[in-house]
Amino acid sequence: MPQNQQTGTIKPRVPDTERAVLLIDCPDQKGLVARVVVLLYSQGANILHAEQHQDHELGQFFMRVEWAQASLPNSTSPTGLSDTRAKSVISTFARDFAILAEELHMxxxxxxxxxxxxxxxxxxxxxHCIADLLHRSSSGELPCEIVVIISNHREVEKLAAFHGIRFEYIPVTPATRAEAEAKQLELLESLKVELVVLARYMQILTETFVARYPAAIINVHHSFLPAFIGARPYHAAHARGVKLIGATSHYVTTELDDGPIIEQEVARISHRDQVEDLIARGRDLERIVLSxxxxxxxxxxxxxxxNKTVVFD
Structure with missing residues (x-):
């Protein structure tokens, strides 16, 4: 919890209900940060975090601003904004920012x-990956609602039941792939799913599926991409005699294991390590990068x- 340096008193954390996040991507030009900050200031917003990045080669600008709504005009409640008032504040800001965004091609x-x-x-x-995600979610580390676990095997069914999460067994074969995927997509739509996480799901999604969730399907691949794409990367790494193994989390695109990379980790190995050793050590890396x-x-x-990402601190 932040501390007031002048008085030594502890400042209360701004409630999540009163915080908002703005993400911006646009052609780089002078004065962008100032224009955004002035608009926020004019509406009484309190900026909590701000970070920007310029890709000079492409002439592109990126920005993330996290700001508090509680200090906006007409916010007089000692307990902060009501949900209705907070929605109104967001709506007003969005309307005004849309004008600026159009002007600056944001x-x-x-x-x-x-x-x-x-x-x-x-x-x-x-x-191992799904067990880690479920633990992190139940402990409050992941701010989400896991509404369903879908698998083409039944091994995870008891784990889903332990966490009280709906489980759907949808087997997939070459002959039933289209039918299975149609059932998956229908289920996701009915549950209003916003993010799909592939926690070592050993099936390739079709272009139709990927197109329904652009930049909203996260996969973990058990190698340091772009090395050793596809199946059995630990076996390929061992055969090649590499000295580092890795794991990669990335967004899924229609190209196998070629989507925008989000995070990677590596571990050093030696000639003494066998394939089983690489798999065991790699599982820790997979958990880390996916979470x-x-x-x-x-x-x-x-x-x-x-085909790149900007990941803000």
């Missing part, structure tokens, strides 16, 4: 921090452009 996204993203997790037989990617997405810290 792509922008605006979120209320308290809104919990609805998540579906897909997995197959390996449970980070999911958390950063939920906290609205990622912007995609081209």
């Amino acid at each position: 792509r922008w996204q605006l979120y209320r921090a308290h809104q919990r993203t609805r998540v579906a997790i897909f997995c197959s037989q390996y449970l 980070r990617a999911v958390r950063w997405h939920l906290e609205h810290r990622i912007l995609c452009y081209g």
Whole structure:
């Protein structure tokens, strides 16, 4: 909790219901930060965090601003903004910012921090990644609502039941792939899912599926991409005699294991390590990179452009 340096008193944390996050992506030009800050200031917003990045080669500008609504005009309640008032504040800001965004050719996204993203997790037989995500979610580390777990195997069913999460068993074969995917998409739509997490789901999604969730499907791949794409990367790494293994979390695109990379981790190995050793050590890396990617997405810290990402602190 932040401390007032002058008085030594503890400042209360701004409630999530009163915080908002603004993400901006636009052509770089002078005065962008000033224009955004002045608009926020004019509406009484209190900026909590602000970060920007310029891609000088492409001439592109990126910005993330987290701000508090409680200090806006007409906010007199000692307990902060009511939900109705907070929605009104966001609506007013969005209307005014849209005018500025159009002038400066901005792509922008605006979120209320308290809104919990609805998540579906897909997995197959390996449970280390999904077990980690469920633990982090239940402990409050991941600000989301996991509404369903979908698998083409039944190994995760008991784990889903333990956490009180709906489980759907949808087997997939080459002959039933289209039917299975149609059922998956229908289920996701009915549950209003906003983010799909592939926690070692060993099936390739079709272009139709990917197109329904642009920059909203996160996968974990058990290698340091772009090395060793596809299946059995630990076996390929061992055969190649590499000295580092890694894991990668990325957004899913129609190109296999080629989407915008969000996070990566590596571990050093040696000639003494066998394939089984690489798999065991790699599982820790997989847990780490997937949970980070999911958390950063939920906290609205990622912007995609081209086949790259900007990940704000």
